[in-house]
Every structure is written in structure tokens, then in C-alpha cells.
Amino acid sequence: GAGVSQSPSNKVTEKGKDVELRCDPISGHTALYWYRQSLGQGLEFLIYFQGNSAPDKSGLPSDRFSAERTGGSVSTLTIQRTQQEDSAVYLCASSLALGAYGYTFGSGTRLTVV
Amino acid sequence: AQSVTQLGSHVSVSEGALVLLRCNYSSSVPPYLFWYVQYPNQGLQLLLKYTSAATLVKGINGFEAEFKKSETSFHLTKPSAHMSDAAEYFCAVSPNTGANSKLTFGKGITLSVRP
Numbered sequence: 001g002a003g004v005s006q007s008p009s010n011k012v013t014e015k016g017k018d019v020e021l022r023c024d025p026i027s028g029h030t031a032l033y034w035y036r037q038s039l040g041q042g043l044e045f046l047i048y049f050q051g052n053s054a055p056d057k058s059g060l061p062s063d064r065f066s067a068e069r070t071g072g073s074v075s076t077l078t079i080q081r082t083q084q085e086d087s088a089v090y091l092c093a094s095s096l097a098l099g100a101y102g103y104t105f106g107s108g109t110r111l112t113v114v
Numbered sequence: 115a116q117s118v119t120q121l122g123s124h125v126s127v128s129e130g131a132l133v134l135l136r137c138n139y140s141s142s143v144p145p146y147l148f149w150y151v152q153y154p155n156q157g158l159q160l161l162l163k164y165t166s167a168a169t170l171v172k173g174i175n176g177f178e179a180e181f182k183k184s185e186t187s188f189h190l191t192k193p194s195a196h197m198s199d200a201a202e203y204f205c206a207v208s209p210n211t212g213a214n215s216k217l218t219f220g221k222g223i224t225l226s227v228r229p
Contacts, residue, residue: 040221105158
């Protein structure tokens, strides 16, 4: 598609439930990133996929968080046993291989854990 | 390792006044630098980027930024603020190598524009 697409745009879940957030990057972009945006905290890096290389998972806050990217395209971020502190906006971005191109961001998924 | 510092969390200017949003970076290798804007309930949009070419970079919506290595700064400016410029602005840095293009973002600055 023309831009980065994220779904759902909003998700309300009960504490303890698992959630899946989806990201569909721009066609041809080999790099895909997940960030978390919490109020007053800026953007927190979560995970980064680049082509067929092993993902950079250094930003995942706990083992409840995982992500995969199938076929070098769509990515799913999974949060297991959600906690209230997981409430945030989850942003996905994609880019061409080199960092100089910058990112194109999706509109994000607003996750609320109640 | 790299980082960016955006001092303050909120800037307020009058419509027509100069906009100046400050960003200082720390990087162990020559960096690429970016400014992004986020309007309410939207994702981030690239305003401009510095990638080792001209030190004065012009972006969209009349914004520009100047890379100053001696000051490790990349401040964002606009000569005359419009009401539509009210948004959150993020500075970001990445190393200028293709091996790891991960961006590190500052905490962001909220710009308010008074009529």
C-alpha cells in the first residue's frame, strides 16, 4: 500500500489477556520497527527487523513481548498476559535498508489495559 | 551509543513569531539526524533530515534545521509560526552506517501557537 498500515487502531483489553497488534509496511521496505509511546516518555524502541537478518530485540521490556515478521512483510507484535503498564500507543515504522532514508510511521495502535 | 536531548517539554509562541526547538545529540560516530512532527492522534511524519550533505537542511511546511558539529546541535526553526504548526516535535539520531539504522528519539517537545 501507499503507507504503513496498523490494526487495530484502538484496542481495549482486560488485564491478563493476550493481544496481537498488526503492521503492514510499505511494499519494498526491508526494515520494520516497533516503538512504544507512553505519555511523557517519548518513543521507546522495542524491536527491529532488517531483511533476513536476526531481529534486534534489545528493546523488548519483558519476555511477555514478542514479534514476528512473516515473509519479509507483515509483522505482528504480541503481548502476553497484559498488564496495566502496557497501556500505550504502539507505533510501527518501515524504511528502506539504509538509515538515511528515515522512517515512515503508521498511525499506531492505542492499547488500553483495564 | 547515541542519544538526543530536547530541553523542556513545552514551547509556546505567538502566531507569526519565530519558532525555535532545540536538539542536542551525542554520538560516537558521525550521525544522521531527523526531525519528526506528530499531530494529535496521528503517527509521526518526517519534517527533515541531515545525512552528511548540506548542513542547512530545509524541510516541509517552512521548517529548517542547521547541523552544527561544534555545538553538537540540530535545532529546528521556522521564521513565522502558524496555528497549524501546533503539534509535538521529535528529534532523532542514527549512526550513518547501514548496519544498524535504528533511530533513537528524544522525549519530544509540544509546540503551542497562540493567536
